[in-house]
Amino acid sequence: METKHVLTKVKKLLNLFYVQQNQTSSTVKCWKWNITEFIKNQANQVNLKYAVLILNRTIPQKNDFIKNLWNNATLTIAVDGGMVHWDNFVNKLSENDRKNIKLPDLITGDFDSITNDVLEKYKKKGCKTIHTPDQNHTDFTKALKELNNYCEQKRIQMDHVIAIAQSSGRIDQILGNIQTLYLVREDKLLGSDTKMYLMSDDSIAWLLNPGDHIIDIPEESRCNKDCWCALIPVGEACESVTTSGLKWNLDKQQLKFGRLVSTSNTFDGSKQVKVKCSHTLLWAMEVPGLTSIKIPQHNSK
Ligand SMILES: Cc1ncc(C[n+]2csc(CCOP(=O)(O)OP(=O)(O)O)c2C)c(N)n1
Numbered sequence: 168m169e170t171k172h173v174l175t176k177v178k179k180l181l182n183l184f185y186v187q188q189n190q191t192s193s194t195v196k197c198w199k200w201n202i203t204e205f206i207k208n209q210a211n212q213v214n215l216k217y218a219v220l221i222l223n224r225t226i227p228q229k230n231d232f233i234k235n236l237w238n239n240a241t242l243t244i245a246v247d248g249g250m251v252h253w254d255n256f257v258n259k260l261s262e263n264d265r266k267n268i269k270l271p272d273l274i275t276g277d278f279d280s281i282t283n284d285v286l287e288k289y290k291k292k293g294c295k296t297i298h299t300p301d302q303n304h305t306d307f308t309k310a311l312k313e314l315n316n317y318c319e320q321k322r323i324q325m326d327h328v329i330a331i332a333q334s335s336g337r338i339d340q341i342l343g344n345i346q347t348l349y350l351v352r353e354d355k356l357l358g359s360d361t362k363m364y365l366m367s368d369d370s371i372a373w374l375l376n377p378g379d380h381i382i383d384i385p386e387e388s389r390c391n392k393d394c395w396c397a398l399i400p401v402g403e404a405c406e407s408v409t410t411s412g413l414k415w416n417l418d419k420q421q422l423k424f425g426r427l428v429s430t431s432n433t434f435d436g437s438k439q440v441k442v443k444c445s446h447t448l449l450w451a452m453e454v455p456g457l458t459s460i461k462i463p464q465h466n467s468k
Pocket residue numbers: 247277279280301302303304305306307
């Protein structure tokens with residue numbers, strides 16, 4: 168095996184590692200999070216496999232960013248009305264970019280939001296479609312099941328799955344998307360080493376399972392004192408949270424709605440944020456530059 172690929176395999180294994188606690192001899196799970204791998208278009212360098220889903224919201228990220236993310240993905244899926252947004256996005260590209268952008272690998276959903284015109288247009292181009300009429304799960308959740316079927320058939324292990332969503336508009340859909348993050352874990356929708364993210368405007372969010380987490384902070388986030396990050400106890404109270412790398416760190420503190428929730432936190436400039444949590448938390452952070460939205464240069468903190 169090439170040295171480059173051996174190194175990549177070792178790096179991937181290091182992304183999920185286990186620490187033996189000496190005192191109690193219980194095992195604490197540790198996760199390493201490196202979003203730079205996919206936001207900086209390093210897929211080819213690190214032999215990365217990731218999937219991108221487009222949910223039913225407008226795509227506000229910069230064209231170049233989305234083009235690279237999409238074209239380097241191992242699998243691309245448009246979820247129902249998300250296909251209409253993808254079609255709009257592609258139509259606004261220059262002729263040259265339009266020629267070079269890949270077709271989605273799969274269009275899926277209950278098809279109550281995609282227009283017939285768009286569905287037929289992409290069927291004619293040869294795109295695979297899978298109708299998922301079940302009304303007990305969202306199209307996003309069902310799309311992840313199709314993604315997993317694809318990976319099992321092709322024996323692919325995805326490193327990351329990124330859903331382009333928007334945390335605005337319908338609050339039921341926003342919370343429904345977070346519920347899907349929970350289902351990924353509870354119903355094992357994806358492989359156990361596959362990491363699932365929601366990208367919304369210029370932010371990325373994911374769930375931190377109980378255990379230890381080391382989050383690499385991209386330079387543009389840690390060097391900008393206006394960049395926000397948050398630790399939200401969405402599904403349950405988190406009885407004990409200890410952090411480093413934040414402006415407002417926690418020391419074995421409880422996070423709970425109605426008590427303390429860590430919103431509008433920010434970075435202390437460290438390369439990594441470390442989180443030790445007893446229960447699941449939603450981590451969300453700003454990554455400036457994904458959209459062309461400028462961060463206002465006022466900060467009263
Ligand atoms: C207890 C319960 N509440 C609500 C529903 C309805 N429901 C849940 S997921 C779903 C599918 C629709 O979700 P999606 O396609 O993702 O979004 P939408 O079409 O609403 O935009 C429906 C109808 C249900 N089946 N069970």
